[in-house]
Amino acid sequence: MTTRFTFGGDEHIFVEISEEMSLEAFFKSLSITNAVRDTEIKGVTEICPANASFQIKFNPDLIHPDDLLTELKRIEQNADLSDAVLNTRIIEIPVFYQDPWTNETLMRFRERHQDPTVTDLEYSARINGYDTVESFIAAHAGSPWFVSMVGFVSGLPFLYQMVEREKQIQVPKYLSPRTDTPKLTVGYGGCFSCIYSVRGAGGYQMFGITPMPIFDPEQKTSYLKDFMVFFKPGDIVKWKPINREEYDQALAEVDAGTFEPRIREVVFSLDDFNKDIEGTNTKLEEILYAN
Structure with missing residues (x-):
């Protein structure tokens, strides 16, 4: 799976985990969005998970878009599916x-x-x-x-x-x-x-x-x-x-x-x-x- 990050206007980052739906893509998305929530990144106002992707809404007055993108990529690289249990x-x-x-x-x-x-x-x-x-x-x-x-x-x-x-x-x-x-x-x-x-x-x-x-x-x-x-x-x-x-x-x-x-x-x-x-x-x- 190759994760793709794109900006959606001034207040959103869209993250596509995979072009096709799979439970692996879902669990990776879940792992990342849980980490974003637990990290309590300043400026993040909403986390919206989807089938094999998710979207982050943020306040650009509180965090620079590039800084948030860097943080999301770091979390994605550290996502661990070796023990995917729900x-x-x-x-x-x-x-x-x-x-x-x-x-x-x-x-x-x-x-x-x-x-x-x-x-x-x-x-x-x-x-x-x-x-x-x-x-x-x-x-x-x-x-x-x-x-x-x-x-x-x-x-x-x-x-x-x-x-x-x-x-x-x-x-x-x-x-x-x-x-x-x-x-x-x-x-x-x-x-x-x-x-x-x-x-x-x-x-x-x-x-x-x-x-x-x-x-x-x-x-x-x-x-x-x-x-x-x-x-x-x-x-x-x-x-x-x-x-x-x-x-x-x-x-x-x-x-x-x-x-x-x-x-x-x-x-x-x-x-x-x-x-x-x-x-x-x-x-x-x-x-x-x-x-």
Whole structure:
């Protein structure tokens, strides 16, 4: 990985760790941004991590841009990934695949799609070599996903599939964005899955919908009373396919304030994962579903 530093106007430095997403790039970005935070560099006002990059906002009246650049390069050179271990959590997210609401929406925007004759799931299954939509859904929900970034829209997580690169699902975004996407749609674009935290425009393929709120600015949701945004970078997600009855039940529990996501604390080691991806994923699921 060759790190690239560029200035963004008078108050930002953009740091690209890698041109492609990988867990190694994420952990290096995390290591550097944590070091920037812990060093408490005078003049740094904001640290914004992304999938394989990050951006630093600074006050040029308090630190010269060249001095900050020198300090960031020093921190980058000292970044140590030999013991990349993260104390994090694994979370079960219920998904109603092939739901009527995303299906109605995608049918309104077929002229913007690569193949107007099929649904998003049918298209995604075909171009990834799956014989049926059901087998494609099983692949999407079969392995854990790593939250590499939260943002773009408030509370929206970008999720990276935790499998060998040759097994990763890849699906292009719509040819041109939709003007509507249902709230809590589970989408897909490039190599990333996501959850649309609010209703609005979007270009990702639509696979389904979750009943579980992930962003609540009023903080009325039972598990969002401490912070309005549910996800944070480093979270691990396991999709759980559900049917309409289960979806309606979960919605009723959310409305009643009794819905509680299944969450377990875990320790994730990048070295252990790279040595045995399938074994690591199995252990994560065992922790998630242990009584």
